[in-house]
Amino acid sequence: MKAINLTVNGEAHKVFCPENITLLTLLREYLHLTGAKVGCAAGECGACTVIYNGKPVNSCMVLAMEAEGAVVETIEGEAKDGKVSPLQQAFIDNHALQCGFCTPGMIMSARALLDENPKPSRDDIIHAMEGNLCRCTGYEPIITAIEQAAGGVR
Amino acid sequence: MYTFLSPKTLEDARGFLKSYPNLKIIAGGTDLIIGLREGLFAPDAVMDIKQIPELAQIKQTDEGLEIGAAVTVSELLCSGHLSGAYNALKEAGLELANSLLRNRATLAGNICNASPGGDMLSASLVLDAWVETVTPEGGRKISLSDFFTGPKKHVLKPDEMVIKTVYPKHQGKSAYRKKKRIRGHDLAQVGVSGLLKGDGVLTLAFGACGPTPVLIGGFNTKTQSRAEILDAAMNGISPIGDVRASKEHRQEMARYLTEAVLDALEEVRK
Numbered sequence: 553m554k555a556i557n558l559t560v561n562g563e564a565h566k567v568f569c570p571e572n573i574t575l576l577t578l579l580r581e582y583l584h585l586t587g588a589k590v591g592c593a594a595g596e597c598g599a600c601t602v603i604y605n606g607k608p609v610n611s612c613m614v615l616a617m618e619a620e621g622a623v624v625e626t627i628e629g630e631a632k633d634g635k636v637s638p639l640q641q642a643f644i645d646n647h648a649l650q651c652g653f654c655t656p657g658m659i660m661s662a663r664a665l666l667d668e669n670p671k672p673s674r675d676d677i678i679h680a681m682e683g684n685l686c687r688c689t690g691y692e693p694i695i696t697a698i699e700q701a702a703g704g705v706r
Numbered sequence: 707m708y709t710f711l712s713p714k715t716l717e718d719a720r721g722f723l724k725s726y727p728n729l730k731i732i733a734g735g736t737d738l739i740i741g742l743r744e745g746l747f748a749p750d751a752v753m754d755i756k757q758i759p760e761l762a763q764i765k766q767t768d769e770g771l772e773i774g775a776a777v778t779v780s781e782l783l784c785s786g787h788l789s790g791a792y793n794a795l796k797e798a799g800l801e802l803a804n805s806l807l808r809n810r811a812t813l814a815g816n817i818c819n820a821s822p823g824g825d826m827l828s829a830s831l832v833l834d835a836w837v838e839t840v841t842p843e844g845g846r847k848i849s850l851s852d853f854f855t856g857p858k859k860h861v862l863k864p865d866e867m868v869i870k871t872v873y874p875k876h877q878g879k880s881a882y883r884k885k886k887r888i889r890g891h892d893l894a895q896v897g898v899s900g901l902l903k904g905d906g907v908l909t910l911a912f913g914a915c916g917p918t919p920v921l922i923g924g925f926n927t928k929t930q931s932r933a934e935i936l937d938a939a940m941n942g943i944s945p946i947g948d949v950r951a952s953k954e955h956r957q958e959m960a961r962y963l964t965e966a967v968l969d970a971l972e973e974v975r976k
Contacts, residue, residue, distance in 0.1 A: 554710065571710040571752075574739065594740050595807050596891070607780070607809040613736050614810065617710040618754055661806070682890050683804030 558622045560585065561629030567616075575619050576600045576611040579626060587627035587656040591685075598684030601657035602626050608664035610683070627656035630663065639663060639701040648697040650688035658684050662698045671702055708742075711753040716840065716869065719758060723865045724842035726751040731867055733776055734811040736803070737819045761869060770874040775814035775867075779826075780805070782813055792873060794829040794880035794899045801825050801884045804891040814868045817850070820860045821893075823914030823950075827854070828899040829882045830871065831911040831921040837868045845869075854918035878903035881970035883963040884913075887950060895951040896959040900967040902927065908935065910967070914950070915943035915960055932968060939964055 553568050560583060567582050576593070579585045579602070591599030593612045600611040603625040611624075630637050636644070639662060649655045658681065665672055665680040672680065677698050686694060711726070713719040722729065730749040732738050733756065741747055755761050761776040764785050771787055779799045782788065788796035802808055802816065802825040816826040817837065827850070836849045842865055853860050862868070880901040886892035897913030906928035912920040922942040925935050945956035 570707065572707055572742070593743065595736050595803070598804075598806055601806060604809075608806055609809050610806050613734075613739055613807065615710070615732065615735060615739065615752070615754075617712070617752075618732070618735070618756070620712070680805055683806035 554617065556616055556620055558619045558624060560624045561626060569616055571615075571617055573616045574612050575602070575604070575614040575616050575624070578616040578619070579611060579624070585626050585628050588660075589653055589656060591653070591657075596685070597654070598657045598661065599654050601660040601684060603660055603664050603667075606664075606667075608661045608680075608683075625660070625663070627659055630659060639666065639698070642697040642701040643694070646693045646697040646700060648689060648693040654684060654686045654688075658686065658694055662694075662701070665698070666702060672698070674699065708749050709751045711751050712757050713753065713755070714757050716758055716760065719753065719755060719867065720840055720842050722751065722753050723840075723867060726753075727864060729753055729864075731755055731818075733815040734778060734807075735815075736807050736811045737815065755867070770872055773813050773871045773873075775812065775869050775871075777812060777814075779808040779811050779813060779816070783808070791876035791878050791880050791901065792833065794832060794882040794901065795826065795873070797882035798825040798829040798884075798897070798899070801882065801886075801894075801897075807891075814871055817853070817871060818860065818862070818868055820854050820858050820918070822854075822857050822916060822918055823894040823897060824919070825882070825884065825894060825897055825913065827919040828897050828911035828913040828921075829880070830873070831919055832880060832899045832901040832909045833873045833876065834909075835871055835873045838870050838872065839866045839868050841866045847872075851921050856917050876901065876903065879971050881967045883966045883970070885951075885959045885963060893950065896945070896956050896963055898960060898963040898967050900964070900971055902971040908971075910935075910939050910964060912939075912943050912960060915945040915956060917944075920944075932965075935968070936961055936964055 556567050589599035591597035595610045595613045602611045661684050711722050728750040732754050756776045761774040763774045765772045783799045816824045836847050839845050882899045884897045885895045894914050899911045901909045908925035909923040947953040
């Protein structure tokens with residue numbers, strides 16, 4: 553066991569955990585933030601996407617020990633004061649989810665894109681979302697939702 | 707269970723290379739973490755090299771473009787350094803996995819993973835790149851043309867670590883073309899890189915067409931026809947069939963992609 557210090561959704565944490573777990577396991581099992589999902593656990597599906605020091609990454613592809621001092625944003629930080637964000641609302645409005653398993657990862661990839669590029673083109677969106685797989689929607693409603701969110705104010 | 711090490715200096719890293727004979731290095735971790743989880747290796751220590759400042763640098767020097775071993779593919783693509791003759795490296799970087807993985811995966815990690823189909827490898831080979839390494843006692847330069855020895859195998863010793871990859875300056879153009887099963891994220895069925903220098907000298911390299919990436923140089927577009935170049939190149943590769951493509955499909959695609967690379971380099975007459 554080793555202590556790791558990191559900031560998650562604006563809150564500082566000191567977590568004692570084994571040296572061989574991933575950031576995804578730390579978030580889910582030690583901080584009880586289960587929004588990031590365990591999909592493939594091999595960097596293929598994007599269900600575990602979080603924003604890590606400003607960049608979207610697969611949290612299954614980061615060791616918890618690498619995250620010393622890191623600033624992490626997860627889906628749990630997206631809604632503010634009990635209200636979903638415009639990005640989340642755009643997903644609801646456009647039926648951009650069905651089973652919802654991929655949605656936390658989708659939202660975090662889209663959030664990272666919009667933070668960096670508030671007015672992305674459709675191609676920018678497709679490019680930014682290429683690491684997130686969805687087996688329900690066929691992607692079109694997701695792209696439309698992000699376009700809609702980019703047109704509004706967060 | 708392994709010990710996690712996070713040296714802040716190269717000297718500390720060299721000390722760990724000496725004191726932990728069964729050590730694995732983590733840069734991006736996008737191959738290593740899967741290997742750890744699947745039990746492909748069981749190291750006593752995992753050493754993170756991302757806290758060593760000089761390994762995070764990209765520099766233009768007299769020798770060429772130097773890329774530190776902790777530089778991610780995304781950082782490299784955004785650096786503005788991959789113009790001109792380094793274009794193949796840019797095209798390969800954009801084809802590597804997806805944007806999430808490129809935010810973690812490193813160029814040096816892709817090279818050290820030594821997959822025969824690794825996107826950055828054929829591009830690095832045509833650009834005549836080398837790696838610089840350190841060991842507890844010293845270090846060396848290794849040309850990538852001498853680096854790969856088999857699928858996922860290379861010449862590095864257990865206590866040796868790549869610290870940077872260097873691309874010499876070239877006058878000319880380069881390109882990378884890849885065939886994969888789906889439009890999104892997939893490993894290469896075949897990848898082809900080419901470098902055409904101003905004097906007509908052409909070098910080609912092939913990914914997923916043999917047990918290692920295959921470098922075939924010495925073509926001259928001023929004296930050889932496109933058909934001659936293609937035939938000679940195809941005689942130099944030895945693809946196999948596997949889950950991603952049959953041997954025959956790879957042979958066809960290697961020829962097709964080589965044509966596409968030659969088209970991209972424009973000046974190779976038909």
